Amino acid sequence: MKFTAALAQIHPAVADLTANLDKHIHYIDRARAEGADLLIFPELSLTGYNLQDLAYEVAARPTSEDPAFRVLLLASHDLDLVVGFVHEDPRHRFYIAAAYLSQGRVVHIHNKVYLPTYALFDEGRYFARGDTVQAFDTRFGRMGMLICEDFWHASPPYLLWLDGADALLLLSASPGRGLDTGDRLASARWVELVNQAYASLFTSYVLHCNRVGFEDGLNFWGGSAVTGPDGVMLAQAPYFEEALLVQEIDRSQLHRTRSRLxxxxxxxxxxxxxxxxxxxxxxxxxxxxxxxxxxx
Amino acid sequence: MTIDIAARLQINTGLAEKILVGFIADGVRKVGFQRAVIGLSGGLDSALSAYLTARALGPENVLVIRMPYAASSPSSMSDAQKVIDALGVQAVTIPITPYVAPFFERFEDMNDIRRGNVMARMRMIILYDQSAAFDGLVIGASNKTETLLGYTTLYGDSAAALQPIGDLYKTQVRQLAAALGVPRSIIDKAPSADLWTGQTDEGEIGYSYAELDRLLYLLVDERFTLEEAVSEGFARRMVEDVWRRVRASHYKRKPAPVAKISQRTIGHDFLYLRDWAG
Incomplete structure (x- = not known):
């Protein structure tokens, strides 16, 4: 069985919900025109990344009561969507979250479990930690979602694998850092290395959508990629530029790879x-x- | 030495250009501007800043300003002219002598440091005035070495809306400038603030940029302790002197602290990116 996945490597604006929703709609239209069945946006795609005190102003509940999710849930009748947002739970805790939307329903919410609070990162100051890592069923097989620092740790991808996920959907807003003579930044090398390692170790698909653009002095490097169960990168978007990456996913490859390995x-x-x-x-x-x- | 620090200071200049040009274009446009203003001294840092900004915004959207003082080296003007000719940016020359001379006359005992600071701040006044007149943001030219050492005038040459080369050490500035085609005479000459005749950065600081960059890279980027830097072969006196300068000048790299008395205080827990303004 095959399906077509797309990664929307966008540059969200900080806390500009209207502009960001418009951009989502634009990419949904493009992905639909290219025949995508599933479209994945990066971490905090609806809000921008380094929100600081704006986190509480842009938080949402992923229901049709919310103006942005009303539009996105409607669009999910045409193709499945993964979007990044600030999730405010009923008791007003705020999470960095990803929502999987399909056929007008919220199929799964993942609240980021590892909040980097060191060096240039300060997520733990503003956000609550998620406390579950669970795979979920979709029209295209069982999948799991993780957000940025979640997959710098080995255990969350491992748990999703054991929970039945054959595709890891990884969302990030990864600040570029570490310039040397290499052909890419050290942060890009690291992420590409671990993502190919996960695909190899778990003989699974890894779909990584990273954002681009700038926030104050930070750059986000993009390079979103789809890696197959053999650990080979099948497609990659350019570095530093907005792009829509479309890649056919052949689930039969899981059969072939896992027969061999x-x-x-x-x-x-x-x-x-x-x-x-x-x-x-x-x-x-x-x-x-x-x-x-x-x-x- | 156990590690080749000079090799680690080598950069992929194409990648640096891509990021810094993108940073300038994004930083200027997202706050509603299309244009930029840069003080062009004839030195390397401001030349590189001008090259990057011209690529980011288009030369027609960049105004470079030469602000010579009577004692400035004539080669500074001619080197700056090479940049103007090469880039095709808009240019204006505003000598600062008529504005600073009366002030110097008022305080005849002024030493070189005070006079240098007055000149740097006079240039800042002109840049920010021309920023308003030209409707362009001021792009800075501070590099990582001089910023860490505090070799800069507070509210003078360090004043800018964006600092594109502030995370590049001087030796990396040279690499990127060479890759972008900055004229050789600018890259090769001894760096100088050109505040008085014969002044050079390295003469004033007491160490070469090659040495300073390697040491600062270890202490800052690689988080070596002072003792570990000494074990890497740096003279203890230099290590301690350089780190003392970094600490002593830290106030120049931070906004002035606000005395907190309310529940929510600017600079403490009123936290927004500068991008919020856009």
Whole structure:
């Protein structure tokens, strides 16, 4: 079974919900014209990334009551959509979130679980941490969504894989940094390396949509890519420029790759769980901070 | 030495150009401008800034301003002219001598530092006035080396709306300038603030940019301790002197602190990007 996925590598404006929604509609129209079945936008695509105190003003609930989601849910009758937004829960906690919309319904919400709060990042100051990593069923098979720092950690992609996801949808607003003589920034090299590693280790599709543009001094490098279950990058958008990347996804490739390389079949989840329990129950002296039940 | 620092200071100039040109175009246009104003000294930093800005906005949208003082080196004017001719930008020359001379006469005992600061701030006044007249943002030309050392006049040459080359060390500025075709005479001459005759940056600071950049790269970018930098072969006296300068000048890199007394205070917990203005 095949379907056509598209990545909308856009430059959202900080907290300009109207302009950003217009841009979403523009890319939805383009993707529809190119025959896309699924269109993925980057992290915080509806709001811009470094919101600081604006985070609370642009927060939304992903229902048809919300003016932006009303439009997007309507559009999702034509093609499935993944959008990035600030999610305000009923108790007014604010999350960096991604929503999967299909056939007028919200299929799944992922709240970012790892909030980078170091170096140039300050997400933990403004946002609550999500506390679930779950795969979900779509018209095109079971998938999972992660947001930026979520996939700098190995465990969330691993959990999604075990939860049945055959495609990892990765959304990011990755600030470009690390200029040397290489043909791309160090941050781009890193992300491309780990994404190809996930595709290889999990014999799965990895669809990574990264934003472009600038916010104050930060640049966002783009380079959104689709990587196949053999770990080979199938298509990549340009660096630093807005683009729509369209790629056919052949689910039969999962059959072929996993026939050759049965890593999923052989994965010892019971062993993982047993050893993880032991490590949490009896942490080695050098790792006391990993004690069970204790949030680090 | 265990690591080749000079090699790590080498940059992909095409990638740097792409990012910095994009940064200028975006930064100017998203706040509603199309044009820019740059003070052109005849030196390397402002030449590079002018090249990048001309590429970002188109030369017709860039006004460069030469602001010589009576004691400025004549070669500064001619080097600046090479940039103007090469880029086809708009240009105007506004000598600062008639404005600063009366002030210098009022304080005859002024030392070179005070006079240099007055000249740098006079140029800032002209740039910001021409910014309003030309309807263009002021693009800065501060590099990472001089900014870290505080080798700059507060509210003078450091005043700008955007700082495109502020994360490039001087040796990286040279690489990028060469790649963009900045005239060789500008790249090769000894860097100078040209505030008085015979002044050079390296003479005044006491170390070469090649040495300074390698040391600052270790301390700042690679987070080496002072002891680790000494182990890498730098003279202890230089390491301590340079780091003392970085610390002592930190106030120049930060807005003045606001005394907090309310629940929500500018500079503390009233947090918005500059982009918010757009």
């Amino acid at each position: 049965p890593l999923l079949r052989d994965e010892r989840t019971d062993l993982t769980l047993r050893e993880l329990s032991r490590i949490l129950d009896e942490p080695p002296a050098s790792h006391r901070s990993f004690q069970k039940g204790e949030e680090r």
